[in-house]
Structure formats: structure tokens, C-alpha cells
Amino acid sequence: xxxxxxxxxxxxxxxxxxxxxQYVLDSDWGEAQPRAEDENAFLEGHSWDEYAEWHLGLTEGxxxxxxxxxxxxxxxxxxxxxxxxxxxxxxxxxxxxxDIELAAHRLLQRLDKAGA
Numbered sequence: 764x765x766x767x768x769x770x771x772x773x774x775x776x777x778x779x780x781x782x783x784x785q786y787v788l789d790s791d792w793g794e795a796q797p798r799a800e801d802e803n804a805f806l807e808g809h810s811w812d813e814y815a816e817w818h819l820g821l822t823e824g825x826x827x828x829x830x831x832x833x834x835x836x837x838x839x840x841x842x843x844x845x846x847x848x849x850x851x852x853x854x855x856x857x858x859x860x861x862d863i864e865l866a867a868h869r870l871l872q873r874l875d876k877a878g879a
């Protein structure tokens with residue numbers, strides 16, 4: 764099983780987006796989550812650093828500037844999705860990646876407070 768560290772820059776970006784009202788409260792994450800072609804299109808016009816900021820986890824041992832380095836995507840490259848944070852929280856809890864689980868939970872709480 765892969766090991767992950769928390770991507771603090773991604774957490775900070777998610778906080779900024781939430782605080783700026785750049786979020787979706789109700790979406791079908793299965794439809795909204797970025798696909799490979801969405802990721803490729805994003806990378807054509809953005810840096811790897813910008814791509815990284817959409818992923819709460821960094822895969823230990825994976826090379827920078829590869830898609831395998833970044834895990835636990837929480838948005839659609841424009842906005843935070845509540846369902847994306849729920850998916851991150853659930854998946855991290857399922858596989859016992861506690862730091863990512865807690866970060867996703869805290870972001871979800873922040874989003875719920877902002878969206879209330």
C-alpha cells in the first residue's frame with residue numbers, strides 16, 4: 764500500500780478557495796472529479812506546482828512532476844467540491860492515512876460553516 768504525506772500547500776489553497784466562496788456544495792463527485800484528459804488539459808496551461816495544490820496527499824517515493832506523486836484530489840481545478848472532500852476523507856479513513864483524513868475533515872467542516 765502506498766504511503767502519503769499531507770500536502771500543506773493544497774490544504775492552504777483549499778482554505779483560500781473556501782474562504783473566497785469558490786466551492787460547490789452539491790455535486791456528483793463521480794461526474795465532477797477530474798479525469799485523465801482534464802488533468803492533461805490543466806497541465807498544458809498550468810505548472811506542476813499548481814496541479815499539486817489540488818491534491819491533499821503526496822505519494823512518498825514518487826517523483827515530482829508525475830501524476831503518481833499527487834493523490835486525493837478535492838476539486839475540479841476551479842472550485843472545491845464538498846463531495847470531493849467527503850471522498851478524500853472516506854478514502855483516507857478507509858486506508859488509514861490519518862493526516863489526510865483529518866485534513867479533509869477539517870476542510871469539510873470549514874466548507875460546511877461557510878456554506879451554512
